[in-house]
Amino acid sequence: MVEIRKALQGLHQPQAYPEKIASERLPLDRNESPLLPSAFVQEAIIQEFSQLSRYPENSAFALRQALGERWQLAPDHFLIGNGSFEILSLLAQVFLDQTSQVIVPQGTFVWHKKFSHFSGAQVETVPLDPHYQVPLAAIKAAIIPETKMIWLTDPFNPTGTKLRPEELHQFCGEVPSSVVIVIDEAYMEFADGDTIENSRKLVADFDNVILLRTFSKFYRLASVRIGYAAAQPALIQMILPYRIPPNHNRLGVAAAVASLADDESQQETLRFMKAEKSHLTQAFMELGLKVIPSQANFLFVSLEKHPSSLIDQLAEQVIFKPGKYFGYPSHFRLTIGTANQNRQVIEIVKQLIN
Incomplete structure (x- = not known):
């Protein structure tokens, strides 16, 4: 029977390609740019x-x-x-x-x-x-x-x-x-x-x-x-x-x-990211979540007093990185998306909390 190297055995389970399934969830997990090349x-x-x-x-x-x-x-x-x-x-x-x-x-x-x-x-x-x-x-x-x-x-x-x-x-x-x-x-x-x-x-x-x-x-x-x-x-x-x-x-x-x-596009990215991070951060804080100040194009968010089930509920509508993968089960990482996507996320979280 074929085996992988002994040093790798037990580190990861064999993995199949996932089925390609069309999803209506907002894709905000890969830290991609929401802006197109100029x-x-x-x-x-x-x-x-x-x-x-x-x-x-x-x-x-x-x-x-x-x-x-x-x-x-x-x-x-x-x-x-x-x-x-x-x-x-x-x-x-x-x-x-x-x-x-x-x-x-x-x-x-x-x-x-x-x-x-x-x-x-x-x-x-x-x-x-x-x-x-x-x-x-x-x-x-x-x-x-x-x-x-x-x-x-x-x-x-x-x-x-x-x-x-x-x-x-x-x-x-x-x-x-x-x-x-x-x-x-x-x-x-x-x-x-x-x-x-x-x-x-x-x-x-x-x-x-x-x-x-x-x-x-x-x-x-x-x-x-x-x-x-x-x-x-x-x-x-x-x-x-x-x-x-x-x-x-x-x-x-x-x-x-x-x-x-392309200095113009670089400045556009900085302006967009600053505005959208600020908008998302303020909205999440008003909903009782804690947002770690970010110097990147994503936010790391703590549920604080909200139940951990909120992460599972959010995952039904948004693709993000659950904090459990990083050792923080009551957190999630969210990519800054388009202005429209960011506002949709805020409304989804608001509905789940309220």
């Missing part, structure tokens, strides 16, 4: 149609150059991936094995743990603090000689909380240089303040830090699967030989380059 970005994609029979340039130099201009770093600081998701897998394959320990915060993106398990590593989980923050001091205290990697997410998914830049910088300086610190910044563009400068400083100052970003969320390009890593060139060069070439597509690279230049 006409400028769509035209950049169309311009590549005549080249679809050709493989894309192997290193995605045009995109790495555009990122270098944005970050004020040379293009060799960047590795392009088939979404940042692919790079997560690649990092685990390159740096981890059965002798490794990795550290993750409670509730972290499940694939941080899965990719670690695939490589045979042992995973140590550190609980969040009472304010839903990633506890850097507790993570540092969990480091042992076998620790090979720390997975962080900033802003954190599912809570939307953000680390203080100066504390994160200090943490990176205190972690042994033999430990790879991976910081998943998939939602960083939604955060307040200068989201490039603090990240650029981490890359410039530490040779064991790898930052990950994506064009799926803020830049409205989830379907074209483009993400990237930012790190010192020597670290990128360690990873590069194990990348499948080419691991990106022509349309995605063109769309990503155009999106970086």
Whole structure:
């Protein structure tokens, strides 16, 4: 009888593809953008149609150059991936094995743990603090000689909380240089303040830090699967030989380059997200729910005194992420949708409570 690797046995049950069932529920679980790519970005994609029979340039130099201009770093600081998701897998394959320990915060993106398990590593989980923050001091205290990697997410998914830049910088300086610190910044563009400068400083100052970003969320390009890593060139060069070439597509690279230049759309996204988060937060609070202040494109909501059955009732009309998957059974994570979807959710919750 065929068996999977012993290191993976018992971690997950065999899984079949779910049946494709049309649903009238509001789809607010995947943290996608409710806004469409601009006409400028769509035209950049169309311009590549005549080249679809050709493989894309192997290193995605045009995109790495555009990122270098944005970050004020040379293009060799960047590795392009088939979404940042692919790079997560690649990092685990390159740096981890059965002798490794990795550290993750409670509730972290499940694939941080899965990719670690695939490589045979042992995973140590550190609980969040009472304010839903990633506890850097507790993570540092969990480091042992076998620790090979720390997975962080900033802003954190599912809570939307953000680390203080100066504390994160200090943490990176205190972690042994033999430990790879991976910081998943998939939602960083939604955060307040200068989201490039603090990240650029981490890359410039530490040779064991790898930052990950994506064009799926803020830049409205989830379907074209483009993400990237930012790190010192020597670290990128360690990873590069194990990348499948080419691991990106022509349309995605063109769309990503155009999106970086599309300042108008970026500002539109920020205005929309600020207004809709504020509207949803206020409405939920008036209904007696607690909303964790979010620096991302989703909200983490606590039922407070309402019965836990409210989550099951809400799930009959809305697709969201129940908090039980993150260790918070009385919470749920809700993607910020279109203005119409957000108002529908408010009315649904209001009816269920009243």
